[in-house]
Amino acid sequence: MAPQLPFINLLAQPGGRRRQDLGSFEYSYQAEITNVYPLTKAEKLYQLQLIDPEERRRFSFLPGQFVMLELPGIGEAPFSISSSPLHHGDLELCIRDVGNLTHFLSRMQRGARVGISGPFGTHFPVENMVGQDVLLIGGGLGIVPLRAPLFAVLENRSRYGRLDVMYGAKSPADLLFTYQYDSWRQFDVNLAITVDRPNRGWRGATGLITELLKERIAKADFQPATSFAIVCGPPVMFRFVCALLTEAGLPMQKMFVSLERRMHCGRGKCCRCNIGATYICLDGPVFDYWTVMNLKEAI
């Protein structure tokens, strides 16, 4: 036999785009920033469109999944998809300026091109919530991932029971998506908003989001047996919220939360998001609360 061992060139082999294909690992869709809306001082809503029409049409995700957004030469980070699954590769991401990549992004204009990979992770199983009441509870940036299931429910509004959205922010100036509240209400959403620190003009509720929830639970038409809850926000918040809901009789496997961890691949390979045997990027970020309770140091 030849003294040279045969060389297997995996790079030369046709690279598919399915998750199990080697060629998909470092593939990113090119997307254009089509619009940027400043929402608050720190957060902006970015509308992105996958450039290739075929890719745009085929890109499909489920509410609660996230993408990795890449700015060549700057970095890559995970962001929840905040738009309706019906819009495929026309995505909306709401991003807070907190560091290197997000700050660079905040100075980018429409027309700029970014890389998108994904969608990754588990989703809020809205398909199982048909016929039931749905509670969407968000604190702070938590409203961002909540928008995807909200849209998913609104697009099939007649198939669901009562829909509550409870949203808490630090101050009125921190409220996100204010321009959409009226349209949500028109679609039969019971929207309740609270802020920690009201300003002078504020006429809504003040205090913690748990207060809104307590009021809701106290009402006669709160039926834990036929309800689902999706809770997004900082860990302290969903711990309290989920405790309240459990007390009110909602089974833990009917509450869903989204966990945040440091992520450098989104594909179960960098091990940064790992808790024991659980990869938040693959097995999560969406978990039912029972699973979260069983994860060591999850919250």
Next chain:
Amino acid sequence: MIFATFSKKELPRLFDLLAPNTVVGPVQKGLDRAGRPLYDFDVIYRFQDLRLDYPTTIHSAKRHFLPHRESLCTFTLQGNDWEKQVDYNVYKPVVFFGLHACDINALNKLDKVLSSPPYPNPYYTAKRRNMFIIGQGCQPQPQCFCRSMGTDTALHGFDLFLTDLGDRYFAEILSATAYQFLQKIITRPPTAKDHDRYKEVVTERNQQFQTTVDTTDLTKLLDLEFESAAWQQWGDKCLSCGTCANVCPTCYCYGVEETVDLDLRGAAKTKYLYSCNLIDFAEVAGGHNFRPQTATRLKYRYYHKHRGFVEAYEESLCVGCGRCGEACLAGITVPDVLASVRALGG
């Protein structure tokens, strides 16, 4: 399994047959302060440089398949446009000459995470597919506890495995390629005497293990003793330096960084190996750190190796090579940590 034996005089010939390829094997790299030789895996050009009598190496062979820094892709930038060029960084097959069973098992374990769907990692997989591995029986060192971890023999993941029977080698042949190479040197089928001698050698070797780890119900124990005082005690000693992960043959976690060329026409995305002992391993946006204390991070490393990985793959991620304990400046070893968690718990 197909077996053969061949005289030790044939080994240089086998090496020369493989030498047109890149060969990586154990070499001596200077002496430590006490004058003892230090070993590492490096590219070898001459058979004389190969030190098959090496006790163990300080670093595992990891840098040859999971390099500390590795380019994932490069970009060409032009105005708003950019293009991505991906390279898996493997251009030729590599012969690994003389890996011990623990290091072969380490590769088998890494395969389970890194080459498995969903999202198999092509950078690792491409290198792994292009490996030709010659394993070699070892002399257990005082720090080795592979036998406790069930990794003291390799059942697969190599092409050829050699056991030293004195004047000859006993060869286990696992791949057709290895079989074909052996056709070119003088071998013979093993006799009953060879089999007896092989069993003697293996038994002798197995009696030399000095360190054991009690792994009975270890996963349950780690769950129960999650709050054990032992973690704090070890955490107080740990320097959070990440050396343990650096030398470990199965630590694979990483971070990614991107850089722009000075002329702004190109950019690069680089992956660098990380360690869960480093302080910002689990820090997220807003500055929240999920594992701010040294003890939590140290515990996490054990929890992932000996608990999480077992849950996912029915086996531990630690192969018991003892390298982390040898390299740790604070003298923290796996057998000591696990024994203390067992002893202090409850």
